[in-house]
Amino acid sequence: MARARVAGKLSPWPDAQDGDPARHARIEQLFHAATELPPDTRTEWLQAQCGGDEALRSRVEAMLAADAEGTSSSIAASRSRPVR
Numbered sequence: 001m002a003r004a005r006v007a008g009k010l011s012p013w014p015d016a017q018d019g020d021p022a023r024h025a026r027i028e029q030l031f032h033a034a035t036e037l038p039p040d041t042r043t044e045w046l047q048a049q050c051g052g053d054e055a056l057r058s059r060v061e062a063m064l065a066a067d068a069e070g071t072s073s074s075i076a077a078s079r080s081r082p083v084r
Contacts, residue, residue, distance in 0.1 A: 023056075030060045035067065 030049055034042045042064065050057040 027056065027059055027063070030056070031063045031067075034060060034064055039068075 046057055
């Protein structure tokens with residue numbers, strides 16, 4: 001999956017226009033479910049959910065880290081603006 005650049009950095013958020021739509025949906029689903037869990041339980045839960053798919057687990061963990069840093073709000077804001 002391609003990643004967009006946000007503030008000069010590669011975004012951990014999957015780009016909905018690239019890659020497999022089902023995988024994108026799975027990444028989003030896991031991310032949102034993980035945000036509902038206490039932070040200290042997320043790693044074990046995510047490992048169980050992802051099985052042996054290290055790329056999937058890594059992408060969701062990167063999204064969770066970006067969310068914790070507040071990066072996700074700037075990504076969401078940039079996605080909500082119309083493309084010109």
